[in-house]
Structures are given as structure tokens and as C-alpha cells.
Amino acid sequence: MGMRHIVRVVDLVKHYFLEAATVRALDGVSLAVQPGDFVALMGPSGSGKSTLLNLLGCLDRPTRGHYYLDDEDVSEMDDDQLSEIRSRYLGFIFQSYNLLPQYTVVENIGVPLMYQDRRIDEASRQRCMRLADLVGLGNRVDHRPMQLSGGQQQRVAIARALVNDPHVILADEPTGNLDSHTSEEIMTMLTKLNEAGKTIIMVTHENDIAAWAKRVVRLRDGHVESDQRNDAPKIGQAPNPGFMATLNALMAG
Numbered sequence: 001m002g003m004r005h006i007v008r009v010v011d012l013v014k015h016y017f018l019e020a021a022t023v024r025a026l027d028g029v030s031l032a033v034q035p036g037d038f039v040a041l042m043g044p045s046g047s048g049k050s051t052l053l054n055l056l057g058c059l060d061r062p063t064r065g066h067y068y069l070d071d072e073d074v075s076e077m078d079d080d081q082l083s084e085i086r087s088r089y090l091g092f093i094f095q096s097y098n099l100l101p102q103y104t105v106v107e108n109i110g111v112p113l114m115y116q117d118r119r120i121d122e123a124s125r126q127r128c129m130r131l132a133d134l135v136g137l138g139n140r141v142d143h144r145p146m147q148l149s150g151g152q153q154q155r156v157a158i159a160r161a162l163v164n165d166p167h168v169i170l171a172d173e174p175t176g177n178l179d180s181h182t183s184e185e186i187m188t189m190l191t192k193l194n195e196a197g198k199t200i201i202m203v204t205h206e207n208d209i210a211a212w213a214k215r216v217v218r219l220r221d222g223h224v225e226s227d228q229r230n231d232a233p234k235i236g237q238a239p240n241p242g243f244m245a246t247l248n249a250l251m252a253g
């Protein structure tokens, strides 16, 4: 029996065709990720990290190659199919949080549910409230992003990434705008999500942040340069005693 992979890309190519030149952002990347893994994607600026993460997130299509998400080939899907896949499988966390400024905390957490054409019914609203509570923002549910610190905004983004109970969480420099203490809080939370079974793929420039991951993949010039397991990934203390139980209950389906 073969090993099961939740994410598998084969000879993935992404070229940008500009008037003056062709940019080979990804030039044949193959990578397989098992369920429950925690991968840090590293590499110099321009090596293709964000391009790869965007393809993994079904936010863009490859020029060539295949992408299997839970054994389903998503490389040839149209926009509607991709957005369905995004809401069924994926949660996103960005460096700049990407919250909607006019929405409250609890409304921002519910945004992925609105893209599914689902009305925010009472059960969904309760779920968003519990997620706000989980990330320690139970007393901030009616605040708007501007009224929150960077770390609090990123915690809203984490709650939003969880609202659909995704299989895979994709994070592009999730601590890039945060100080080291707040980064530690956010990384602790990500490791707890991983402990609860979420597969995480995270782009980072910083060795200190990659040290929390179980595996480090380095890109260079659109290729995988190295791929190493981390034998002793950093782990943090749960933010509060009931955290894992609440998380598991919220993620049970």
C-alpha cells in the first residue's frame, strides 16, 4: 500500500509571460505532503515560495504539471470548482492578515462561509463566536480590525482559517509583521492546530520560525533545493487549559 498524501504536486511549472521576458517562477517542483505534516517553505526572495503557496491554495493555475489535493487532480479545474475546493479543503493565513476593515471580528471570522453562498445562520454565528473565544478574542467580537493589535488581528485570521474545518492550512509569512513575543503566540497556536490534525504549509524567511515546523523545504530559482525533517520541532504551551478540547470539538465536523 502506498503512503497517503494530502497534497502532491508533480513537475509543477509556473511561468509568467511578460512582453520582454518569461519569468520562470516555478520550474518543475515536485512535493508530497502527508496528512498531519507541518512544512516550512523557505528560500531567497524571488525563489517562488509565494507562487507555490498560491498554486497550493488554488488561487492560481499552473502553466504545466499536476496538483493532487487528497488524490483529486485540481490542476485543470475551472474557477467555480476551485473556489469549491478552497472552501472545502483550505484555510489561509497571510502576513498582512487580510481582514475586511468594515466588518467586526465575528463577521470577519464568518467570511469564508459567505463565499459558499451560505447565509450566516445562528449556528454559524455561534461557531464564529466559539472560534473567537478559542483564539482569546471572546471579549473583542464586536471590535473592528483597526481597533486590534497586530497579534489580535492575526488571531482573527487564524479563527477565520478554521471556520470551514479545513484539511490544510496555508500560511504566507504569518509572523512577518509581528514582534518576537507575539510571533511565539501565533506559532504556538499553529502547532496546536497541527496537533489537532491540521496539515500546515507555511512560508517563512526566518529560521526561528521554521524551527517550529516538522519539515523544511528550501526553494531556489523555482526548484526544490533541499527537503529535510526537523527531528525536534519547537512546541509551545496551549494558550489555556481547555484549548485542545475546544479545538477538537470545533473541528469534529
Ligand SMILES: Nc1ncnc2c1ncn2[C@@H]1O[C@H](COP(=O)(O)OP(=O)(O)OP(=O)(O)O)[C@@H](O)[C@H]1O
Pocket (backbone or CB within 6 Å): 016, 018, 023, 024, 025, 043, 044, 045, 046, 047, 048, 049, 050, 051, 052
Ligand atoms: N504576477 C507576476 N508576474 C510576473 N512575475 C511574477 C509574478 N509574480 C511573481 N513573479 C516573479 O516570480 C518569481 C517568484 O516570485 P515569488 O513571489 O513566488 O517569490 P517569493 O519566493 O515569494 O519571494 P519573497 O520572499 O520576496 O516573497 C519572482 O522572480 C517574481 O518577480
Ligand SMILES: [Mg+2]
Pocket (backbone or CB within 6 Å): 049, 050, 051
Ligand atoms: Mg513571497
